[in-house]
Amino acid sequence: MKVLIVFAHPEPRSLNGALLDVAVSELKRLGHDVQVSDLYAQGWKSEVGRGDFPSLGQSERLKPAAASKQAFEAGTLTSDVKAEIEKLLWADVLILQFPLWWFSMPAILKGWVDRVFAYGFAYGVGEHSDKRWGDRYGDGTLKGKRAMLVVTAGGWEEHYSDRGVNGPIDDLLFPINHGILYYPGYEVLPPFVVYRVDRLGDAGFEPVAEGLRQRMRGLATAEPIPFRRQNGGDYLIPSMQLRAGLERPGANGFALHLDQAGDAGREGKLHSLGSSPRHACGGR
Amino acid sequence: MKVLIVFAHPEPRSLNGALLDVAVSELKRLGHDVQVSDLYAQGWKSEVGRGDFPSLGQSERLKPAAASKQAFEAGTLTSDVKAEIEKLLWADVLILQFPLWWFSMPAILKGWVDRVFAYGFAYGVGEHSDKRWGDRYGDGTLKGKRAMLVVTAGGWEEHYSDRGVNGPIDDLLFPINHGILYYPGYEVLPPFVVYRVDRLGDAGFEPVAEGLRQRMRGLATAEPIPFRRQNGGDYLIPSMQLRAGLERPGANGFALHLDQAGDAGREGKLHSLGSSPRHACGGR
Numbered sequence: 001m002k003v004l005i006v007f008a009h010p011e012p013r014s015l016n017g018a019l020l021d022v023a024v025s026e027l028k029r030l031g032h033d034v035q036v037s038d039l040y041a042q043g044w045k046s047e048v049g050r051g052d053f054p055s056l057g058q059s060e061r062l063k064p065a066a067a068s069k070q071a072f073e074a075g076t077l078t079s080d081v082k083a084e085i086e087k088l089l090w091a092d093v094l095i096l097q098f099p100l101w102w103f104s105m106p107a108i109l110k111g112w113v114d115r116v117f118a119y120g121f122a123y124g125v126g127e128h129s130d131k132r133w134g135d136r137y138g139d140g141t142l143k144g145k146r147a148m149l150v151v152t153a154g155g156w157e158e159h160y161s162d163r164g165v166n167g168p169i170d171d172l173l174f175p176i177n178h179g180i181l182y183y184p185g186y187e188v189l190p191p192f193v194v195y196r197v198d199r200l201g202d203a204g205f206e207p208v209a210e211g212l213r214q215r216m217r218g219l220a221t222a223e224p225i226p227f228r229r230q231n232g233g234d235y236l237i238p239s240m241q242l243r244a245g246l247e248r249p250g251a252n253g254f255a256l257h258l259d260q261a262g263d264a265g266r267e268g269k270l271h272s273l274g275s276s277p278r279h280a281c282g283g284r
Numbered sequence: 285m286k287v288l289i290v291f292a293h294p295e296p297r298s299l300n301g302a303l304l305d306v307a308v309s310e311l312k313r314l315g316h317d318v319q320v321s322d323l324y325a326q327g328w329k330s331e332v333g334r335g336d337f338p339s340l341g342q343s344e345r346l347k348p349a350a351a352s353k354q355a356f357e358a359g360t361l362t363s364d365v366k367a368e369i370e371k372l373l374w375a376d377v378l379i380l381q382f383p384l385w386w387f388s389m390p391a392i393l394k395g396w397v398d399r400v401f402a403y404g405f406a407y408g409v410g411e412h413s414d415k416r417w418g419d420r421y422g423d424g425t426l427k428g429k430r431a432m433l434v435v436t437a438g439g440w441e442e443h444y445s446d447r448g449v450n451g452p453i454d455d456l457l458f459p460i461n462h463g464i465l466y467y468p469g470y471e472v473l474p475p476f477v478v479y480r481v482d483r484l485g486d487a488g489f490e491p492v493a494e495g496l497r498q499r500m501r502g503l504a505t506a507e508p509i510p511f512r513r514q515n516g517g518d519y520l521i522p523s524m525q526l527r528a529g530l531e532r533p534g535a536n537g538f539a540l541h542l543d544q545a546g547d548a549g550r551e552g553k554l555h556s557l558g559s560s561p562r563h564a565c566g567g568r
Contacts, residue, residue, distance in 0.1 A: 010333045011346040046330035046391040049294040062295040064383075065438065065482070099348075103463035104388060107330040107398050111391030137449060154349065158523040165421060165514055165524040167458060167538050175456055179387035198349070230449055239442040240449040253537045254451050 001220060003027050004091035006037045008098040008109035015197050015205075016099055016152055022209045023095070023150070026216040035087055039108045045080070046111025052078055069119035077118060084116040088142065093219050094186065096176075097150040099197075103172050113180055122184040133237055137178075138229030140185030146219065147186035149173060149193075150212065157195040169193055174254045178227055187224040189215075226259045234259070285504060287311050288375035290321045292382040292393035299481050299489070300383055300436055306493045307379070307434070310500040319371055323392045329364070330395025336362055353403035361402060368400040372426065377503050378470065380460075381434040383481075387456050397464055406468040417521055421462075422513030424469030430503065431470035433457060433477075434496065441479040453477055458538045462511055471508040473499075510543045518543070 005023060009016035020036065027034045050056060053067040055076045071077045077085070088094065098105050105113075117123065122142070126135030135141075151173070153160065160169040169191070170177075177188045192215050194200070194208050215222070228234045234246055247256050289307060293300035304320070311318045334340060337351040339360045355361045361369070372378065382389045389397075401407065406426070410419030419425075435457070437444065444453040454461075457475055465472045476499050478484070478492050499506070512518045518530055531540050 010331070010348065013345045014347070040331070040333060044331075046395060047294070047324070047328075048385075048390065049324060061297045063298070064294065064385075101332075101348075102394070102397050102401065103459040104394065106332065107391045107395030110386075110388065110394050111330060113386050114391050117386065156522070156524070158525055161523075161525060162536070163525040163540060165519055165526070165541065166463065167541065171455065171537050172459055172463070174451060175387040175459070179450065179456070235449055238440070239445075240440070241442055241445060241447040242449070250534055250536075252446070252534075253455050253539065255537065256447060257449065257451065 001092040002033045002035075002090055003093045003095065003219070004035050004037065004087045005095045005097055006039065006109065006112060008039050008096075008106050008112075010040045012041075014099075015194075015200060016097060018205065019150065019152070019194075019209065019212055020097060022212050023097070023216055026213040030217065035091070037084060037087060037112075039112055042080070044108055044112060045115070046108050048111075048114045052081070052115060054078070065119050065124070069124060072118040072120040081115050081118070084112065085118070085121060088116070092145055094142075094145065094147040094181070095150055096147070096181075098152075100151050100153040100172075103166065105176065117180070117184065125184075128238075130237055132231040133235075133240055135185070136183050136230060138182065138185065138227065139231055140183065143185035145186055146189060146224065147181040148189040148215070148219070149176065149191035151191055151193045152197045153193060153195050154198050155195060160193075160195070171254050177225060178254070178257060182225075182227045188227065189219070189222045189224055228257050228259045285376040286317045286319075286374055287377045287379065287503070288319050288321065288371050289379045289381055290323065290393065290396060292323050292380075292390050292396070294324045296325075298383075299478075299484060300381060302489065303434065303436070303478075303493065303496055304381060306496050307381070307500055310497040314501065319375070321368060321371060321396070323396055326364070328392055328396060329399070330392050332395075332398045336365070336399060338362070349403050349408070353408060356402040356404040365399050365402070368396065369402070369405060372400070376429055378426075378429065378431040378465075379434055380431070380465075382436075384435050384437040384456075387450065389460065401464070401468065409468075412522075414521055416515040417519075417524055419469070420467050420514060422466065422469065422511065423515055424467065427469035429470055430473060430508065431465040432473040432499070432503070433460065433475035435475055435477045436481045437477060437479050438482050439479060444477075444479070455538050461509060462538070462541060466509075466511045472511065473503070473506045473508055512541050512543045 005020065007020050011017060024034050024036065048064055050062055053071050055071065055074065056062060056067055096109065098109050123136065125140055126132065128134055155166060158164055159166045162168050173191055181188045192212055200208065230240065235242055242256050248260050289304065291304050295301060308318050308320065332348055334346055337355050339355065339358065340346060340351055380393065382393050407420065409424055410416065412418055439450060442448055443450045446452050450456065461472045476496055484492065514524065519526055526540050532544050
């Protein structure tokens, strides 16, 4: 397989840097092709702005979505963005690796999403009719590919548990897993999350590294998070609200958007938002 | 009152720009002092990196949290970051205004948080004991101040409703409202959200503007989102998990962290995650 890792940590000698090396080594050992977009090393520009749309007239009002659409269609996106789009089209698997800063991705990685996920490429794709509402959430340009987050957190795992004060990690990552990755078509694997990274130490590193190697070995076969396909019949059109009665009793919030039918048998080995035992956690 | 608006849109002639003007005018008419941090106009740098810590040795390993702590304590943060910290200390109310891009804030605003919310200022504050776990989530440097989001979205309000395919807007904004604003001590007001902004048109603008003016008039008196204080006795220490039985029947996920005791009488006029009628929405 072809794997793209987008890496967003400013220090190669960090735990993140060490885990990147572990992932790349294991993937190569398995015979996969690997590319790494090291955003800090590339000097990635984070801000969507006029400079992204050289064909926009100097006095013309910048409408970011419209400008993105026009530039994508005309092939006038900047070369750094085009190069990332080429990598996304090349890769069978996309891995986003980052430290959790303020409960989300670092600005540089958000800027990679904001700039690379162009209109006509990652959104604004497909027909709108009474049968479908664009190609998104299970359809889209990147359909048939897989994606996964590799995340390090300074906080305790319990603080990110179902009742933990930070909120459940799966809910915190839902805007990324569902809103950024599933949206343009990726099947999204459960995240690999390492906690209390400042206290990990040398003795703690090897079990985490081995956990990550295992996840790299399972990239092709792991069960994705069972998000519901938008155009699969579960949602009303055009309100895009989940039809009544499809959810598990008591489910609400983000958990509504998981198809957990027949889930009893998978419970405990499958990712599950807002309910069952925790999935893969490298930190312990 | 003193109000700081942090504004994150690249085009002054946008709907966001027009709403910024509306908010500033109304606040001044009411006699408030207003400062605006216009991040694009300031040329804000988004990425946390070595350049943020001039006192770090060239060959020294960058540990972002440790470097932030050291620089904050020593007064060696960069001047752009120091200026924003001064504004935060000055303001009684903080407003973050941005377009919702990929279900979160634009990279430039995330970079403002990543860089300005320094260790020792916005996190890593207070004692850890068997009675409290640092000053956060209801305590902290910014306690006694209020904060609020002003957000524009291209999508439909229904798509962000309790059963909508994007997930409920309050859950999507929880990592910001709770994780970024409530964490360092702000009381957080319900967000002002405008939907379908690309279709708003001139006729649609005035009702939205009036809705925003009303919210500006209510900044001092509006009921904040009733997040639970971390050190108020609701959480176990050190696991920081919500004690059993405190939540509403059936509540889970982010909604656990709302104190909805005695909420029956407030229902419908108060923000409520994952349950009751929607709050302030400007777009319709």
